[in-house]
Amino acid sequence: MAAPGQERLVAICRWHGAPACIPEKRTLDLAVVVGIDFIYAVATLALISVGLAIVFGMMRIINLAHGEFMVMGSYSAAVAVHHHINIWIAILVIPPVAVAAIGAIIERLIIRQLYGRMVETMLGSWGLSLLVVGILTMVFGDITEGVPTPLPGITIGAYQASGYSLFVIAMSIATIFGVYLVLRKSRLGLLARGTMQNAEMAAALGVDTSKIYAVTFAFGAALAGLAGGILAPVSGVFPNIGGSYISRAFITVIGGGPAALVGTISASTLFGVINQIATFASNPVYGEVALLVAAIILIRMLPQGITGRYFRGNL
């Protein structure tokens, strides 16, 4: 006796004139689950990269502490949950606010002194990342209560998928859309884009460029914190987990090219899909290798990144 789902599928196949039904319902369920995995990989890459796309893509600041900004976002979420704050506020509101504040302080103390000096910024931000890891280890120790996953699993036919994966995908889309609205539609976005394009002209028109830089950096840091908060239930809250984010974020942003948003979307789609194909064919380690090989080939073929050649002129 076939299961109800299978019966329905057989009926549909017959309706369309097929003599028998080839795809098993189970394979369809599995395809949906795997499809969610693919979109999830792309969404995660986009989420962790969009903050760096603002800071590096727009401001050309090589922030090697980007991963640590994310970790600070995760920790602020974990501390908030520990103090019994509502989980959604703890994940979505507190991390961006907290890390934006920290980012503003760091911009004033460190980054501001090093504008235009790429190598020194690299060194400074690298030292900053080590400092942050050390402080987090000292303050929180090596055993921290993590952030529990607030959404239950969902059943797709015979398989289980994580409801939280769908949430991450939704948040990733919302974040990209939100950044687009800010940059394209708001006055701050206009001032920021103008300043990044031509700082002297913007200053001549009366824009306080140093304030714009500070606010934009804080905005990028807030996005990093938000990513950290959203991914805290998934990857755990440890001081040195920033290292696993930073390389993928940089690869995605550089592969994306000059356009901050379109570049991030296109690069994360390309790398995410390649990563997942390789992961399913073998294991996650080779998935990462495939992502890196794809990045090398991409940069060789398109040295300016994807939006250096395609989708030009977009945000």
Next chain:
Amino acid sequence: MGMSRRALLKCGVAATVFAPALVRHAAAASDPIVIASMYDLSGGLEAAGKPMYDVLNFAVGEMNAAGGLLGREIKVVSFDTQTNMQLYAQYAQEAALKNKVAVVHGGITSASREVIRPVLDKYKTLYFYDMPYEGGVCDRNIFIDGVTPAHNTQILVEHGLKTWGKKVYTLAADYNYGQITSDWVKKYVKDGGGEVLGTEFFPLDATNFGSTISKIQAAKPDWIMTILVGGGPISFYRQFNAAGLSGKIPIASTTFSGANEQLVLTPEESNGVVVAYNYLQTLDNPTNKDFLKRFHAKYGADYPPVSDLTMASYQGMLLWAAGVKKAGVLDREKVIDALESGISIDAPSGTVTLDPQTHHCIFDVHLAKMQDKKPVLIETFAQRKPADTAAVCDLKKNPREAKQYIIKVN
């Protein structure tokens, strides 16, 4: 002034350079016994390393309070290897040559052990590796106080095949420990009439298990064996639970709770995981209760749970001290002979005896299930022998051996 300034400066430099040699001879008197502790106190494995380091110092403190070893105070030289293999090699050399320690207690991952072992062999410094590992080390200079596959993996596999089913999916850490132990799992599963549907390897910082969970669901195993190490793979349990699979597919683990992973997870994420260790903090015997009372008196009652890894460090220290007491001297050869004469201690995990043939331990192994972040005892297997290493290693017959035997599974 008779001397020229140049001559004066030359003499001054020479004096400063040679002074320590003169001063040292004057200081002699009662030197302490110097031992080295070499654990990762930072860098990712500190959740395992710090408790082992603390308990080692605790054991030393107790011994010194009781009059020391051979009438001398024990001094611990500590090296923080920061989860960095290079530092293991460097510090092992330093401990052997500069500090000339009597014994090194250290190494957490099997990779670090295999870095230290040849160095300490070369410089003839006794080495105690107090950790669960993949078995097979056959080396006169090393004593290993930790569970091996014949101790715990075999018990876990037999329990799984009997209780849950014959189809197994393995997730393992991607280095020698994970790879060799997963081969042992294949062997024991095959011996029990089962089948390993697939084995996947993950580095210590892997955090993305989404595709793995989908693959597991497609393969439909009866249960999962995890041999995961590191902070990253803790998220496997988290994501497994997020997908609603906790409790649907049972998990057995050779490593879970060793670094107190259950503290970072919610009870739903860790309940039901079956483990098998020599020591569980919840063991109900007078030696354990007394140890915990004294330990908590010094480190506070809210110290993280003492895991099998931590206790192995304590027991390793007790075993070494028993050997030194029996030998009566610190000479390495005499201490090894004493340790090979059947040393036995009454430890918080039960009786622990050093097997002369393999330099491994014969001790109780307890099968337990995690419940509300604590291990609940299922069954005790008394005085299990290191059968896997004993099958290939006989240090009494071949004392010059110094290698690790690796199982070959087709």
